[in-house]
Amino acid sequence: MLLGTNLLETPDLELFGVQNANCVVMVPPKEFGFNAETAVDNEFQSQLDLAPEVITQQAMREFDAMVAQLRKAGVQVITFDYPLGDRSTPDAVFPNNWFSTTRDGTFYTFPMACQNRQKEVKPQSLIAELEKSGRHVLRSDSLVDFVDQDIFLESTGVMVMDHCNETIYAALSQRCERSALEEFASRIGYSRVISFQTSLPSGQPVYHTNVMMAVGDNFAVICSEVIPEYERRFVIKSLAKDKQVIDITLEQMNQFCGNILQLETINGSSVIAMSQSAFEAFSPSQIAQLSSHGKLLPFDVSTIESIGGGSVRCMLGEVFLPSRKRSL
Template sequence: MLQNKKPKAVPNQISISRNVNTQNANCVVMVSPKEFSFNPETAVDNEFQQQSELTQEQVHQHVMSEYGSMVQGLRAEGVQVVDFDYTLSEKPTPDAVFPNNWFSTTTEGELYTFPMACENRRHEVRADELIASLNASGRNVEKIDSLQEYAEQNAYLESTGVMVKDHVNRTIYAALSQRCDREVLEEYAKRIGYHRVISFQTALESGHPVYHTNVMMAVGESFSVICDEVIPEFERRFVIKSLSKSKQVISISVEQMNQFCGNILQLETVNGNKVIAMSQSAYDAFSPAQLAQLSTHGKLLPFDVTTIESIGGGSVRCMLGEVFLPTRKKLL
C-alpha cells in the first residue's frame, strides 16, 4: 500500500467540464487471444484459473473460435466492436484478451491507463496503438492520463477489473486486494470527478480476497448483480443499501460467482437498445427467476467462452473494454 505518497503532477492537464454520464457504452474494445495461455503470474491470486489438458494448439483453436463468435455476436446485435489487433513483441502477453484491466475511457474524451500488478500484464499497455485504433473507428481521444507510475510503489489499480462503476450516480464500488490499492483508487476517483468510492473487504473460502471486483458484481443502469456473501457483514449492509437506492439488487451465491454470474455487462446498441453480455456458463448458472429479472433490463446475450474463462480466470465482462469516448463528427 502507499505510505505518505503524493501523486505526481499530470503534465499538460486540461480542465474537463463533466456532464451527467450514461451508464452503458455502445462501443467496446476487444483484443484477439492470439497469445493466450495459462498465466502463472496471475494464478498466484486468481483462484478462477485452471490448468488445461489441451495442447497449446488446441487451446489456440478453441479461444480464437470463442473470440470470433463473440465479436460477431455483439456486432450482429448492433454493438460497435473495435477489434484491437496489436503488434507482437518479444514479451508475450497471455492475458491480452482481457483489456478492461489496463485502460478506461470517459464521455469527456479521456483515456486512462493503469498500474498492473503482474509484470507480464504491464506489457499489454499499448496506448498509442489503441488510440490509433479508436481514431480509425471514429472515436476521439482528447486527453491522455495515467496512473502507471504507482506500480513503482507496488500500488496497483487494475481499471474496471477492480472498479465497478455506477456512472449515473458517480459512484465506484471496489473490493480491496493486491490489485486494488485504496489510495490509488481514491486518486483516480478524484481525477474523473466521482464523488463516492465504496471500497470493502472480501473473503473466499480460502481466506483470500476476490482478485477482481468484476467477478463478484456488476452494475447496470437500474440493476446490480452481487455475490454479497463474500463481503463481511458490517460492510455488506452498507454496500447493499447503497445499491438498493437506485438499483434492483440480484444476489448470487459463491457457486454462481464461480460460474461468472457476476462477470456480466450491460451495453447499448447503436439504436439505444439494452443488451446484457455474459458467458454461457453464467447464463446456465442463473436461476430461471434471476434470468427473468435480468431480462427486464435488456436482451440477454450468452457467449460460449469456456476455454478462455477456465484457463484465463476471467469471462465475458473482462473481455470488454468499454468505450465512452465521443464519436467524431462527420464533416459536411
C-alpha cells in the same frame, strides 16, 4: 495533453446512455494460455490438458463468435490486434484491466500488478485504433507510475462503476490499492468510493471486483456472501437506493454470474453480455429479472474463462469516448 487533434474539428458528444457504453474494445487471444503469474491470486484459473495450439485455436473461435454476435446485436466492436513483442501476453484478451475512457474524451491507463500483464499496456497504439474507428481522444492520463511504488489499480477489473450516481465500488486486494483508487476517483470527479473487503473460502480476497458484482442502469448483481457482514449491509443499501439488487451465491459467482456487462446498441436498446456458463447458472427468476433490463446475450467462452480465470465482462473494454462528426 491533446493527442492528434485537429482543432478545426468538433467532436460530436452524442447522447448515448450515461451508464452504458455502445462501443467496446476487444483484443484477439493470439497468445492466450495459462498465466502462472496471475494464478498466484486468481483462484478462477485452471489448467487444461490441451496442447498450446489447440488452446489458441479454441480461444480464437470463441473470440471471433463473440465479436460477430455483439456486432449483430448492434454494439460497435473495435478489435485491437496488437503487434507481438519479445514477451508473450497470455491475458491480453482481457483489456478492461489496463485502460478506461470517459465521456469527456479522456483515455486513462492503469498500473497492472503482474509484470507480463504490464506488457499489455499500449496506449498510443490503442488510441490510434480508436481514432481510426471514429472515437475521439481529447486527452490522455496515466496512473501507471504507481507501479514504481508497488501500488496497483487494475481499471474496471477492480472498479465497478455506477456512472449514474458517480460512485465506484471496489473490493480491496493487492490489485486494488486504496490510494490509487481514491486518486482515480478524484481525477474523474466521482465523490463516492465504496471500497470493501472480500473473503473466499480459502481466506483470500476476490482478485477482481468485476467477478463478484456488476452494475447496470437500473440493476446490480452481487455475491454479497463474500463481503464481511458489517460492510455487506452498507454496500447492499447503497445499491438498493435506485437499483434492483440480484444477489448471487458463491457457486454462481464461480460460474461468472457476476462477470456480466450491460451495453447499449446503436438503436438505443440495452443488451446484457454474459458467458453461457453464467446464463445457465442463473435461476429462472434471476433470468427473468435480468431480461427486464435488456436482451441477454450469452457467449460460449468456456476455454477462455477456464484457463484465463476471467469471462465475458473482462473481455470488453468499454469506450465512452465521443464520436467525431463526419463529413457527408
